Amino acid sequence: MDVLIHVFVALHIIGIASLLGGFLTQMKAMGDGTARFTPAMLHGALTMLVTGAVLVGLNQADDQTVNNIKIGVKLALLVVILGLVYVKRDEEKVEKGLFGLVGGLTTVNIFIALLWT
Numbered sequence: 396m397d398v399l400i401h402v403f404v405a406l407h408i409i410g411i412a413s414l415l416g417g418f419l420t421q422m423k424a425m426g427d428g429t430a431r432f433t434p435a436m437l438h439g440a441l442t443m444l445v446t447g448a449v450l451v452g453l454n455q456a457d458d459q460t461v462n463n464i465k466i467g468v469k470l471a472l473l474v475v476i477l478g479l480v481y482v483k484r485d486e487e488k489v490e491k492g493l494f495g496l497v498g499g500l501t502t503v504n505i506f507i508a509l510l511w512t
Contacts, residue, residue: 396457403453407446411505413439414476418498430494431487432480440477447473465511472504 417436424430447469454461479497483489 396453400450400453400457403446403450407443407450410439410442410446411501414443415439415498415501415505418494418501421494422498425491425494428488428491430489430491432484432489432494432497434484436497437477437480437484440473440480444473444477462511465507469504469507472500472507476500476504 413435417433417439421430421433447466451461451466476497479493483493
């Protein structure tokens with residue numbers, strides 16, 4: 396079971412890398428006002444959602460304690476991120492504030508995962 400959990404943790408990290416990497420590669424374009432949400436950002440957010448749900452289930456099945464409040468906060472942030480990226484995915488330009496919000500929420504989600512024990 397530990398190997399399976401680690402595989403899904405790795406996939407979860409790949410998802411967040413895709414989401415954050417898509418944001419970071421668009422930062423110069425954000426300064427110019429031409430940033431857009433890339434397909435990698437949408438796929439990264441979806442990967443995080445699916446692997447996160449699987450990780451909660453696997454950890455509970457393995458009789459490990461799961462902090463449901465932490466998971467709820469992370470899920471709420473991810474749903475907001477996913478909603479914004481999904482709705483604005485076809486637009487040529489995304490407002491600076493909205494694009495920055497997605498990057499900020501993604502970063503907050505990372506810090507919650509690492510620092511909330």
